[in-house]
Amino acid sequence: MGEGAAGKVFIAVDLSYEYWGDIVADELPQPQWFGHREWDDGTPPEEGPTFADASDAVRWWRNRGATWIAIRLDDSGYLWAGVGAPPSSLSPMPLFSDDDPRGRPEGALASAKAARKLWREQLPGQIEAHRKHRATEAGDQLRKRREAVNLSVEELAARVQVAPAWIEDIESGQTSLQISLRQWVELVWATREPWPDEHRFRSHGPIGWAGPESLSTAEQIVLAILGEGQE
Numbered sequence: 001m002g003e004g005a006a007g008k009v010f011i012a013v014d015l016s017y018e019y020w021g022d023i024v025a026d027e028l029p030q031p032q033w034f035g036h037r038e039w040d041d042g043t044p045p046e047e048g049p050t051f052a053d054a055s056d057a058v059r060w061w062r063n064r065g066a067t068w069i070a071i072r073l074d075d076s077g078y079l080w081a082g083v084g085a086p087p088s089s090l091s092p093m094p095l096f097s098d099d100d101p102r103g104r105p106e107g108a109l110a111s112a113k114a115a116r117k118l119w120r121e122q123l124p125g126q127i128e129a130h131r132k133h134r135a136t137e138a139g140d141q142l143r144k145r146r147e148a149v150n151l152s153v154e155e156l157a158a159r160v161q162v163a164p165a166w167i168e169d170i171e172s173g174q175t176s177l178q179i180s181l182r183q184w185v186e187l188v189w190a191t192r193e194p195w196p197d198e199h200r201f202r203s204h205g206p207i208g209w210a211g212p213e214s215l216s217t218a219e220q221i222v223l224a225i226l227g228e229g230q231e
Contacts, residue, residue, distance in 0.1 A: 007046070009061045011035035011081070012072040013054070013108050015115045028116070031108040033057040037066060054103030058096065073102040074111040136173030138215045143171040145191040159190040184218035192222070 013031050032050035035057055039045070051057040054073060058081045061069055067083040070093070080086035081096035101107040146156050146167075153171075157164040160183075169175040170187075 006065055006067045007037040007039045009035055009037045009048075009066045009069040009082075010072075010078075011048075011054070011057050011061070011069065013074065013111065014050075015075065015112050028109065028112055030105060031112045033071070033108075035061060035071075037061070037064075052105045052108075054096075054100070054108075055098045071096050073100065073107075075115060132173065135175075139171040139173040141215055142167075142187060142191075145188070146171075149191055149193050151191065156187075156190055159195060160186050179214065181214040181218060181221075184214045185221055188215070188218045188222045 011033055012035070013033050015031060030052065032052060033054050033056075034050045035048040037046040037048070048057070048060060051060065054071060058069060058071060062083070068087075069081040069083075070078040070090075071081045072078045073096075078093065079096035079100075080090060080093045085091075086093045086095070096103075102111060146153070151159075153164045153167045157167045166175075170179060
């Protein structure tokens with residue numbers, strides 16, 4: 001239990017707004033403050049109970065002998081709630097006050113609503129940025145496959161019977177979100193040597209969903225058809 005050491009206590013309000021989904025604001029669950037104590041001697045952390053009021057959480061840990069306490073009331077950072085002034089390494093950390101409205105249950109709920117509102121505003125842009133990153137990554141992977149077998153864009157396009165611009169768009173990440181899995185499989189076959197490969201014409205069942213991650217899925221399908229990649 002870390003005898004002889006007060007340890008370091010970290011308390012935070014649970015603003016897990018990524019799990020709120022489409023819950024309307026008035027039905028948001030009441031956020032709770034939870035904390036844990038870390039010991040300098042490697043003893044496993046001590047978990048504390050949850051509290052509706054931040055002051056109750058701080059008092060509970062102080063009653064257990066904790067003197068080093070940092071509390072996070074919202075997304076703005078930690079406050080010092082320990083005994084005495086904050087350590088010099090933490091200065092100028094703001095001080096926690098029992099009068100801070102953010103520490104009350106209604107303050108936590110207001111913070112949660114504000115956090116969810118901001119999250120919902122930012123989410124569409126984050127999703128689009130993530131999709132673009134994945135599409136660009138898939139395009140890079142296709143380009144590397146093509147270059148590994150010394151194929152030009154025109155030669156690969158001829159193998160899959162498409163216009164060169166179609167390959168260029170995929171490799172640039174512009175259209176790899178719209179490529180079907182069957183098309184990815186064809187691209188995998190076309191970037192294998194020797195060409196044409198007799199296994200290319202084996203049936204591999206109905207496949208058709210799209211997405212940049214389908215390139216790696218297509219590679220696994222081809223390997224399975226060839227009986228490769230088995231333990």
